[in-house]
Amino acid sequence: MIRSWTRRWIPMPAQSLILFATWLLLNNTLAPGHILLGAFLALAIPLLVVPMQAPQPRVRSHLRAVRYTLMVLYDILVANFEVAMRVIGPMSKLQPAFVAVPLDIEGTLPITILASTISLTPGTVSAEVSEDRQWLYIHVLHLTDEAQLIAQIKSRYEAPLKEIFGC
Amino acid sequence: MTPVIELIICAFLLLGGIFVLLGSFGLLRLPDFYTRLHTPTKATTLGLAGLLIGSMIYFFVAEQRLVVHELLITLFLLITAPVSAHMLAKAALHHKVRALKRTQGQNLFTAARKRQPPPADN
Amino acid sequence: MLSTTIVIVSALICISLIMNLIRLLRGPDLPDRILALDTLYINSIGLILLFGLYKGSALYFESALLIAMLGFVSTAALCKYLLRGDIIE
Structure with missing residues (x-):
């Protein structure tokens, strides 16, 4: 009671x-x-x-969440030096691109966190998510290898989030 | 205040100032809207975080009290920067702001605007 | 040493404010101008913080917090306005 x-x-x-x-x-x-x-x-x-309030998946592992936050902070630092170099460097070498990233995680909260992480880290800004929440459109400041970029996002950011929220 | 702490504060302030300057420099220099979106969200946020950490150390050492407003401002900026960047990108997509000619993957434009999955051949 | 650094960093931020202003006036599209405005308010927060540091008073943080909140809300509102205008069209 x-x-x-x-x-x-x-x-x-x-x-x-x-x-x-x-x-x-x-x-x-x-x-x-x-x-x-x-x-x-x-x-x-x-x-x-x-x-x-809308129902959201619960955080399963708080330790992993803290580790994820620290990793993102470190990545923000590194990303900024990289972007700074690109800004100072010659403009004609810049190779901007739009990329569609397939999403494995579900739920609005995990996707929002993933999109925000992408916006804050190496030369990428998330622009739009498809209506069925299967694709995330991002803009890349300097694209060298599309498949490698997608693989990096998936292994570095999406997989830990999947473990944190258990979905 | 010992010289070492003063040096640390100065380093944080200078780093912050340089990143803020770089953010605005990128805003002025980069060729199209979508690339311009990158620097203010990243460099300016980090620059301000540097300034805030510097001033937090200063007030902690000089006045022997913890001013936590800086931490709140830093957190607030870190949370809101990607949100405003996302909304700006969305607004630009829906306004059909043109990207640089050599931007790859421009065929995704229409699909992204209509929030559809990307075309099959991609 | 600290006061000299504060003056130098203030000068850096003033230069970036001018750059933002140029982009605000020149920006070919509306989103460009909103982005410049967004950067402008974030930079002005930095300037206010430095002024508080120069004066040695923690009072200025209140205004910095207020500017941060109002700036974010205004950016969000402007973007929403752009998006909605498109839908009506």
């Missing part, structure tokens, strides 16, 4: 906690008034937004 009560009134415990922490961080204080207001907001906002 306690369980159903909790689920009814605190539908998103993790998000409530994040909201509470963010509120205190934004105000940079631990005053009792702000703690009270933050707690009220952290309890009230999830109650208001719970009807808008």
Whole structure:
């Protein structure tokens, strides 16, 4: 009974906690008034937004998720040096291209994360996803080998995401 | 403040400034819209992250307090940069903004605009 | 050393602001202009941060956070407007 009560009134415990922490961080204080207001907001906002929630696959392995985040941060650093070289270098050597990448993962959240990762890393920007969510269209700043690029995206970013979400 | 920490802060600030400059330089120099999309999303975000980390170290050392707003701003920019890039690319595709002539795979344009799978011969 | 670096980096960001402005005025298509505007607000966040650092006051972070949020929302709104205009057409 306690369980159903909790689920009814605190539908998103993790998000409530994040909201509470963010509120205190934004105000940079631990005053009792702000703690009270933050707690009220952290309890009230999830109650208001719970009807808008769409079901998403759960994160299976938190360790893998952390490792994925670190890997993406490292890739962002490397990617920036690469793009910087291309920007400074001669324009006539640039070989931009549109590529369609077949998707194996399902669900809106994993695809969104994959698309954002692609946008942030080596010379690629995701532009559009097909309606059946089977293809992702990306723009590449400098394409040397299409098959190799697709294979790299699939093995480096898609496979870990597949393990994280287990789909 | 010791000279070493000052040096570290300066390095972060300079790195950030250079990347911001590169982002805008790419925006000005690259030949068509789709290639221009690349530098502001990547270089500018990283440049600002460098600036923010530098100022976070400064306030942590100089005033002995943790200012976490920088972290929040960095996170916010990291989350929103790919979203705005994606929306801009989408808007450009639907507005039929022309790509550079030598861009490969331009036959995907129509399919991408209509959100269809790519044509079979590809 | 720090104050000199801050001035140098501010100069770098001002140069990039001018570059963005040129792209904003010249950009052949509407998405180009929106992209330039997007970069412009991100760069101005950097300038505000540097000013806060120069003054040694953490108060400027509030305004930087506000600009970041409003800028993203305005970019998203402009893109949505472009997309919707196309659908009506």
